[in-house]
Amino acid sequence: xxxxxxxxxxxxxxxxxxxxxxxxxxxxxxxxxxxxxxxxxxxxxxxxxxxxxxxxxxxxxxxxxxxxxxxxxxxxxxxxxxxxxxxxxxxxxxxxxxxxxxxxx
Numbered sequence: 001x002x003x004x005x006x007x008x009x010x011x012x013x014x015x016x017x018x019x020x021x022x023x024x025x026x027x028x029x030x031x032x033x034x035x036x037x038x039x040x041x042x043x044x045x046x047x048x049x050x051x052x053x054x055x056x057x058x059x060x061x062x063x064x065x066x067x068x069x070x071x072x073x074x075x076x077x078x079x080x081x082x083x084x085x086x087x088x089x090x091x092x093x094x095x096x097x098x099x100x101x102x103x104x105x
Contacts, residue, residue, distance in 0.1 A: 012038055012041060012042065013094065015034040015035070015037045015038035015041070016034075016038065018030065018031075018033075018034040019031055019034040019035060019038070022034060
């Protein structure tokens with residue numbers, strides 16, 4: 001549930017919504033501006049993740065405790081009706097917060 005909430009309130013919500021609105025309105029300039037912002041933000045996040053992973057490997061701080069077990073992936077891959085309800089509620093909460101300007105962007 002925390003993962004879904006974090007995804008709903010993430011920093012890529014504003015550019016993604018702006019792209020959808022721009023496509024609907026036919027505002028191509030705004031669409032490409034939002035696409036550039038989204039690509040830049042995701043590139044920076046990817047770069048930081050790569051640097052952090054390499055830092056952990058080079059300094060020897062990467063241990064077996066940091067390796068993710070296969071069981072964890074299996075646990076998250078099971079989709080039940082409650083998973084859909086939680087995702088729907090998180091999405092509605094995120095859009096409500098975004099529309100009412102209470103989301104952090």
